[in-house]
Amino acid sequence: MLFAFTNSKGGVGKSTLAVHSAIWLAEKGKSVALVDADVQGSSSTWLKEVSAEAPLFRLATPDDVLEQVPKIGAEYEHVIIDGPAGLSEVIRRPSGKLMPIRCVRPGVDGRRVRLTTAR
Numbered sequence: 666m667l668f669a670f671t672n673s674k675g676g677v678g679k680s681t682l683a684v685h686s687a688i689w690l691a692e693k694g695k696s697v698a699l700v701d702a703d704v705q706g707s708s709s710t711w712l713k714e715v716s717a718e719a720p721l722f723r724l725a726t727p728d729d730v731l732e733q734v735p736k737i738g739a740e741y742e743h744v745i746i747d748g749p750a751g752l753s754e755v756i757r758r759p760s761g762k763l764m765p766i767r768c769v770r771p772g773v774d775g776r777r778v779r780l781t782t783a784r
């Protein structure tokens with residue numbers, strides 16, 4: 666599954682959530698890669714400091730994201746994208762279902778329900 670942490674605002678916890686999610690999945694033995702799509706590079710720095718278990722890809726442009734993420738997704742069970750501030754091109758996808766989820770408890774619970782009904 667592809668998880669993209671995006672928000673129109675900066676400093677709301679995108680990188681924090683992306684890094685923690687990647688490490689949590691890696692520690693559970695899942696095949697997971699982190700894509701740092703923010704030129705600021707916060708999640709790259711943090712991941713390198715904390716864990717080497719999740720492979721890291723740095724993508725600098727929206728075109729890179731669109732081109733490389735499907736390839737990375739073919740190699741890993743889960744791909745986590747840390748997006749830059751702004752609802753940028755990171756939320757564009759060439760194919761597949763896009764399911765926006767708010768990072769609040771009801772949003773996460775709702776995702777569980779929608780995933781169940783989507784199968």
Ligand SMILES: Nc1ncnc2c1ncn2[C@@H]1O[C@H](COP(=O)(O)OP(=O)(O)OP(=O)(O)O)[C@@H](O)[C@H]1O
Nearest residue numbers: 674675676677678679680681682703705707749750
């Ligand atoms: N749940 C939280 N509770 C308290 N502080 C938090 C939480 N999540 C993130 N922070 C802190 O908020 C700050 C901004 O977090 P972070 O860098 O993850 O945001 P961001 O959305 O990725 O920012 P940017 O848009 O600059 O990339 C950091 O200092 C981080 O430690």
Ligand SMILES: [Mg+2]
Nearest residue numbers: 679680703707
């Ligand atoms: Mg960030």
